[in-house]
Amino acid sequence: MHGQDISRYNAMLDYLFLEHPATVGIGDGGNEIGMGVLASVIPTVPSLVKTPCVTTTTKLVVCSVSNWGGYGLVAALSQLVGRDLLPTTEEDERLIRRMVDAGAVDGTSGENKYYVDNFTLEQNAAVLRRLRWLLG
Numbered sequence: 001m002h003g004q005d006i007s008r009y010n011a012m013l014d015y016l017f018l019e020h021p022a023t024v025g026i027g028d029g030g031n032e033i034g035m036g037v038l039a040s041v042i043p044t045v046p047s048l049v050k051t052p053c054v055t056t057t058t059k060l061v062v063c064s065v066s067n068w069g070g071y072g073l074v075a076a077l078s079q080l081v082g083r084d085l086l087p088t089t090e091e092d093e094r095l096i097r098r099m100v101d102a103g104a105v106d107g108t109s110g111e112n113k114y115y116v117d118n119f120t121l122e123q124n125a126a127v128l129r130r131l132r133w134l135l136g
Contacts, residue, residue: 014055025057026069028117029107034060065117066107068127075131086132089125096121 017023017033025034030042030049034057042052063069071086078085087095100114108118116124 017055017057023057024059026061026066028063028066032066033057065119067116071128071131075135078135084132084135086128089128092128093121093125
């Protein structure tokens with residue numbers, strides 16, 4: 001997101017998406033797998049990366065925060081199967097805390113803090129609560 005090469009910290013999973021006929025990408029800044037679908041558009045948007053991911057997917061969820069796009073996808077799947085598949089706010093917060101404690105950084109600020117793209121854990125939890133409410 002900040003133009004830094006972080007490939008040494010990430011598994012090379014692109015081939016899994018390139019070799020499968022049905023794939024889903026979730027992205028918010030242009031650097032995520034799937035955003036290659038919009039590779040020619042992303043550099044023209046000032047708030048997005050200048051060098052986008054080139055890996056495409058057959059379906060793409062574009063969102064303001066990738067985590068939230070993932071929650072939305074899981075909420076939709078929950079409706080399809082008739083049961084809540086979303087993590088609880090407590091489970092989600094525990095996972096975020098464990099990742100940060102292990103050295104992960106906030107995607108927007110690059111700081112090692114308990115945030116999700118510069119949103120607090122409470123703001124992040126509010127999205128999960130709202131989706132759960134929408135599921136009824």
